[in-house]
Amino acid sequence: xxxxxxxxxxxxxxxxxxxxxxxxxxxxxxxxxxxxxxxxxxxxxxxxxxxxxxxxxxxxxxxxxxxxxxxxxxxxxxxxxxxxxxxxxxxxxxxxxxxxxxxxxxxxxxxxxxxxxxxxxxxxxxxxxxxxxxxxxxxxxxxxxxxxxxxxxxxxxxxxxxxxxxxxxxxxxxxxxxxxxxxxx
Amino acid sequence: xxxxxxxxxxxxxxxxxxxxxxxxxxxxxxxxxxxxxxxxxxxxxxxxxxxxxxxxxxxxxxxxxxxxxxxxxxxxxxxxxxxxxxxxxxxxxxxxxxxxxxxxxxxxxxxxxxxxxxxxxxxxxxxxxxxxxxxxxxxxxxxxxxxxxxxxxxxxxxxxxxxxxxxxxxxxxxxxxxxxxxxxx
DNA sequence: ACCGTGAGTGTACGATCGTACGCTCCAAAG
DNA sequence: CTTTGGAGCGTACGATCGTACACTCACGGT
Numbered sequence: 061x062x063x064x065x066x067x068x069x070x071x072x073x074x075x076x077x078x079x080x081x082x083x084x085x086x087x088x089x090x091x092x093x094x095x096x097x098x099x100x101x102x103x104x105x106x107x108x109x110x111x112x113x114x115x116x117x118x119x120x121x122x123x124x125x126x127x128x129x130x131x132x133x134x135x136x137x138x139x140x141x142x143x144x145x146x147x148x149x150x151x152x153x154x155x156x157x158x159x160x161x162x163x164x165x166x167x168x169x170x171x172x173x174x175x176x177x178x179x180x181x182x183x184x185x186x187x188x189x190x191x192x193x194x195x196x197x198x199x200x201x202x203x204x205x206x207x208x209x210x211x212x213x214x215x216x217x218x219x220x221x222x223x224x225x226x227x228x229x230x231x232x233x234x235x236x237x238x239x240x241x242x243x244x245x
Numbered sequence: 246x247x248x249x250x251x252x253x254x255x256x257x258x259x260x261x262x263x264x265x266x267x268x269x270x271x272x273x274x275x276x277x278x279x280x281x282x283x284x285x286x287x288x289x290x291x292x293x294x295x296x297x298x299x300x301x302x303x304x305x306x307x308x309x310x311x312x313x314x315x316x317x318x319x320x321x322x323x324x325x326x327x328x329x330x331x332x333x334x335x336x337x338x339x340x341x342x343x344x345x346x347x348x349x350x351x352x353x354x355x356x357x358x359x360x361x362x363x364x365x366x367x368x369x370x371x372x373x374x375x376x377x378x379x380x381x382x383x384x385x386x387x388x389x390x391x392x393x394x395x396x397x398x399x400x401x402x403x404x405x406x407x408x409x410x411x412x413x414x415x416x417x418x419x420x421x422x423x424x425x426x427x428x429x430x
Numbered sequence: 431a432c433c434g435t436g437a438g439t440g441t442a443c444g445a446t447c448g449t450a451c452g453c454t455c456c457a458a459a460g
Numbered sequence: 461c462t463t464t465g466g467a468g469c470g471t472a473c474g475a476t477c478g479t480a481c482a483c484t485c486a487c488g489g490t
Binding site: 294 | 467468469470471
């Protein structure tokens with residue numbers, strides 16, 4: 061018994077392939093077979109490692125939020141004062157809205173799931189909570205909340221707009237929202 | 246020939262059933278058969294009225310944007326001055342984020358499609374354009390753009406948040422974004 | 431050297447899907 | 461009344477799907 065025979069990389073490869081496939085084709089077109097082909101694993105591995113499609117999707121989006129939260133952390137933990145924080149937020153908005161189509165698409169797929177199923181809503185709530193913690197290092201809680209929503213809206217509108225707005229407008233919006241919100245320092 | 250035999254209500258019922266089904270189960274689970282059952286039409290009507298699934302979805306979301314743009318119009322065309330406009334925007338955010346789950350879910354499904362396919366992006370762009378036209382009646386173009394993004398973010402975060410923020414915070418955010426943007430009056 | 435065990439796989443089954451297409455049948459033309 | 465064309469429908473086909481499950485086989489214990 062206990063043959064050290066297992067391969068933990070299999071699981072990870074399957075999860076990565078799942079996210080890649082969703083980014084390329086959308087949740088509507090995912091299937092165990094396509095994921096297996098992409099990950100280079102036999103079909104039987106799907107039901108062996110995951111109890112079903114729902115289980116697989118939940119875990120895959122868990123990995124995705126880990127990744128996207130890490131991006132937020134990377135941008136929002138560095139700044140040392142409110143002014144640097146504003147610049148970092150602007151960077152974040154522009155990276156998210158014009159960087160890889162992958163993250164943008166996956167974010168929308170996640171929001172769509174979250175709008176309907178509480179299990180996924182918890183993932184987005186954790187994400188929102190984490191980003192607000194960072195923002196509250198430089199702004200009061202109410203301002204942080206408003207700024208968090210603004211980031212969301214600016215990112216989405218920039219990503220979908222025919223002529224995306226420039227960095228100047230992003231910075232102006234951030235400055236306005238945070239104008240009266242960082243008095244204590 | 247030219248038997249006035251056609252029934253235009255069939256098409257509409259199919260489109261309405263399509264949106265209902267998407268709101269209930271998500272695009273991933275729609276099928277011609279389920280839509281037909283919901284609309285009370287035979288399966289054959291699906292391929293008769295629409296050239297395929299893609300065609301059907303595109304037209305259905307066209308109807309949806311017509312509806313949601315009408316909601317925007319209803320709220321944003323009434324106000325007579327910037328102060329009333331701010332209140333109307335706050336109303337809009339709260340109606341969209343706590344009203345029918347249906348509109349929220351369909352909006353997210355549409356954004357997900359728009360993030361990947363240009364055909365759907367045109368729908369969201371038209372919607373964004375229309376709402377900005379209304380906002381520009383009371384605020385300068387840059388402010389209108391920022392406010393439009395803020396509406397998006399506030400609505401989504403309020404809809405997904407564990408403890409949605411109150412109207413006071415909504416109004417404060419709107420006031421901040423529009424504070425310096427409505428000088429001409 | 432032999433077995434037991436459990437990780438990992440190949441395959442097959444029943445369900446469901448999108449779509450094509452031949453058919454019905456009503457209304458207008460003659 | 462007979463003809464006829466097109467609107468609309470029922471059905472069947474091939475593809476694809478999720479999942480269950482019997483199986484293989486390398487390894488650790490004896």
